[in-house]
Amino acid sequence: MVSLIKTLQFAVVLHIVRGALFNKSQTMSSSLSMMKQTGNFHTSHNNEVFLLNVGGELMYATRDTLTYIPNTVLSSVILSTTENRSKLIQHDENGRIFIDLPPILFKHALEQLRRWKNRGNISADREILPPSWHVKNEFDEMLISLGLAKYRQNLPIECTLYNVSDDPSRHVGTGGGTLCDRDLVGWTRFIDRAGNVIVRQAPGIGCGGQKSGWLLGTYPTEPWTTTLSTLCYTDEMRIPCRAWTPIRTTHCGSFLVFELRSPPFCPARVCTDDYNLN
Numbered sequence: 001m002v003s004l005i006k007t008l009q010f011a012v013v014l015h016i017v018r019g020a021l022f023n024k025s026q027t028m029s030s031s032l033s034m035m036k037q038t039g040n041f042h043t044s045h046n047n048e049v050f051l052l053n054v055g056g057e058l059m060y061a062t063r064d065t066l067t068y069i070p071n072t073v074l075s076s077v078i079l080s081t082t083e084n085r086s087k088l089i090q091h092d093e094n095g096r097i098f099i100d101l102p103p104i105l106f107k108h109a110l111e112q113l114r115r116w117k118n119r120g121n122i123s124a125d126r127e128i129l130p131p132s133w134h135v136k137n138e139f140d141e142m143l144i145s146l147g148l149a150k151y152r153q154n155l156p157i158e159c160t161l162y163n164v165s166d167d168p169s170r171h172v173g174t175g176g177g178t179l180c181d182r183d184l185v186g187w188t189r190f191i192d193r194a195g196n197v198i199v200r201q202a203p204g205i206g207c208g209g210q211k212s213g214w215l216l217g218t219y220p221t222e223p224w225t226t227t228l229s230t231l232c233y234t235d236e237m238r239i240p241c242r243a244w245t246p247i248r249t250t251h252c253g254s255f256l257v258f259e260l261r262s263p264p265f266c267p268a269r270v271c272t273d274d275y276n277l278n
């Protein structure tokens, strides 16, 4: 019995798709009902529609969408010989193709592939973005398991490669000193008792140095974006922007990184504070 079902899998899938078509399921698109009327559902090979059970949720996809990127788990769905299909593809109790992945994430990826397929400009197909940066890791894992690893969203390099400063003496309000940031250069993330951002107001007192660096500008608000602003340095007389350097700030989802240059004079330090990113 089981082997009979296995040999009939492909036919069963098509039959069930057709059944859903005639039952006017809610998810049925108007193009599907047109296909029913014109009767080309079976004859038009390129527009064959597949019904997938993804983690318990039913989704339709055309052959064109599934095979738009060749040699993936999705493109193997259309193979009639089960031995060539990906191991990720099983069948549910109704003989439908079952893909054991989170439906929300899968649907999001499928919709992007569908848009790419409809746009039909392969050179513009670059990254399949996650629905939100909160699920980026999960989403990327799914893309890898589907054979779509090369379409993962590239993060700005500074979000993975940065220096860290946790020095509490640079937190705003700690008072002056003789320290200088000469060696604090490149992409830097502030953590722990150092706070997590460079302050955006000229500090009244130093933070480990006599002169204080502060950011004149705004923090980026969208993940994976970078803003360019000015890093001002006060002098001993508290002139707010006695000297300055350009500074880039990148939003890395749950934290910010700042691209620092050597201060224009010593003893000067960038002052930091605690900031709620959300």
Ligand SMILES: *[C@@H]1O[C@H](CO)[C@@H](O)[C@H](O)[C@H]1NC(C)=O
Pocket (backbone or CB within 6 Å): 016, 019, 020, 022, 023
């Ligand atoms: C379509 O409707 C018929 C009759 O109500 C039912 O027997 C059949 O199982 C339905 N097919 C699907 C795929 O829901």
Ligand SMILES: *[C@@H]1O[C@H](CO)[C@@H](O)[C@H](O)[C@H]1NC(C)=O
Pocket (backbone or CB within 6 Å): 079, 081, 083, 084
């Ligand atoms: C299926 O796999 C076999 C052996 O791995 C190969 O010879 C055959 O060409 C494959 N068929 C398809 C449709 O990819």
Ligand SMILES: *[C@@H]1O[C@H](CO)[C@@H](O)[C@H](O)[C@H]1NC(C)=O
Pocket (backbone or CB within 6 Å): 121, 123, 124
């Ligand atoms: C296809 O995408 C490339 C890269 O984004 C773009 O330069 C080109 O104009 C697009 N072609 C069409 C026909 O839209």
Ligand SMILES: *[C@@H]1O[C@H](CO)[C@@H](O)[C@H](O)[C@H]1NC(C)=O
Pocket (backbone or CB within 6 Å): 161, 162, 163, 183, 184, 185, 186, 187, 188
């Ligand atoms: C980290 O700091 C060193 C100097 O202390 C610098 O050479 C390097 O480029 C910095 N790393 C990054 C990722 O900016």
